[in-house]
Structures are given as C-alpha cells and as structure tokens.
Amino acid sequence: MFSRSVIATARRAAAAQTFKPAARRAFSASIVARASKPHSEQTASAPPANGQYKTLSEVKGPEDLFGPGAKPGTVPTDLEQATGIERLEILGKMEGIDVFDMKPLDASRMGTMENPIIAKSFGEEHYVGCTGYPADSHVTVWLTLSRTRPIERCTECGNVIKMDYVGPEHSHHDAPEDAKTMADFVKQEYWYN
Template sequence: MESGERLTATSPTEIKTDEDLLGPGAKPGTVPTDLEQATGLERLEILGKMEGIDVFDMRPLDASRKGTLDNPVMVRSAGEEQYAGCTGVPADSHNVVWLRMDRQRPVERCPECGSVYKMEYVGPQDDGHGHGHHHGFEEPKTFADYVKPEYW
C-alpha cells in the first residue's frame, strides 16, 4: 500500500464507520467502476448485492391479508419515516394509496380498503443529542390526532 492510500470496506460486514463507505476511486488514467466511485448508501447497496444481501429489503409487503390494528402489516424502516403503497386485498384491488408512517406515528390505515400498516424502526438507536428530529418542523394535524388514544 502506498503512502496516503487507505483501505476501504469490500464487504458490508467490514463497515464500521462512515469512512468505510468511501470508495477508493480509480487509478490515474482509468475510468472508475461503480464500486470504485460509489460512496455512502450506494456503496453499501453494491457491497450487499455482491454478497447476495438486499440491504434495503426491497421485497413487496405482505399482500396476502388485510392488516388489522391487532395484526398490522409490518413495514421495516431504517429512517425516521417510511412510505408504503397499499393496493388493497387481494393485491391490485384498488389504485395505489401511499401511506406515511414515522417513529412518532408508526400506524396508518388505508382509507380505501382499511388495511392497517405499522412501521418497525430498525435503524440506529437515538444518541441522546436530539439528532433525527426535524428541527422545529411539526407535522400538520389531521383528524387522526383527535382520536382517543385507547382507539389506537
């Protein structure tokens, strides 16, 4: 290894810090490959695909049943919010209705068919410094904000 050159992660299991998601770039006079030039989440996705891992879990949601409050359709999310498209039960029985869930309000019900979805947060735990909050942004109120908590 030459002076100033750094090692970069070549597998998702080797990623420990944000620095590990920086590609090495191309050697002078060559055109970089996607793997050499990719950084951040794109690099994580490429490294995962190379090992057969779908890091973003892009499988379709369970459309074999209608979600209920007691047994919602689970939607995994590594971020603060997640959108899910409902097409009804059975699948494709109505046009796509996009539902928004977040960590403060993880449950949503499709207004078309009534199927219930719940976001399961799988991202990093809070660091205690208030990161991940929307710095003063407050979600507009809807009728759902006035439903008694026992009905949630």
C-alpha cells in the first residue's frame, strides 16, 4: 500500500514538473499603435497646458464635459477620460457635491395629499420606490411621477409623493405621454391638484 502511494505521488510530481512552465506561464498580450503622422500633427485633444481642469461651476454646457485625454504612453485617469454625465458626476464629487442627489426621500412621516413627500427631479419623469411607512413595511412599489402627473399615491400603504421639477425651463419634453389609468376616467372635480 505504501509503495503504491509513493509511486502515484512520484508520477504526479513528474507530470507537474513537465508541464509546470507551460501551465504557470502568464498569458498577456501587448498592442502597439503607431500613427501615420507624428504626434504633434495629430488632432487629438491635449491636456490643458497649466494642468488645470474646469470645475463644476465653470461647466456651462455639454461642450465643457469632455476630458482632455491622457498623455501619450500613459493610462488615463477617470478625470482625464470621462465625458458627459460621468464627468459631471466626477467634477461634483471633487467639490463635495452630489449632483444626482442620491439621498433617500424623507421616510420619517407618511405623505398625505395636503403634505406629500417631495421628490426633486431634473427630468421629465422620475421613478420613486415606496417601501411603506414605517420604512420597509412592504415590498418596494415603484411609482412613476411626471411633469404632467406630479403626484402619485402608493397602492400598498397610501403614502403620497409629489415631484418637484427643478430642471431647465427649456427642456425637450421628450417624455412619452402618460398611460391611461382609472384616474383618467374619474370626474374632473374629484381629481387631485
């Protein structure tokens, strides 16, 4: 019995030694890109000469949300390569501003028609998840708020949430038309304002 296990171990060791260089070798590849023009003639944007980037307060429109890119031969940082909304978020975080206001809504009270829970929105539509009052008393019920229908009531607990539009006045109005619900067939004098 002893000799059999020693022989099996020796075979495994010999096989492992034979395949060790091939099996443990790291697989990697390198790609080198060569431009047809010298780098000075290429049209790629260069980082600002003074090393300064626009701050959040200096952003006036979408054209200000393009990163300068990395220096040739280096790996770009998030700040150097980010564009659009991602760049806006990074610039805000650098200044300690949460541009998307990701804090949870007020859950210390039940929203009513006279005193609803306010959800600020920059867009035409805003989706809010209600977990009930007190918090987490039912599964999440998703409510769709829009500029044309800013108030919604949770069907599970009755919590009322109202959208407060804080976006630009000249928005695209590209949100789809609200779907018909039973509330659309109720007499207008019973509608909530």
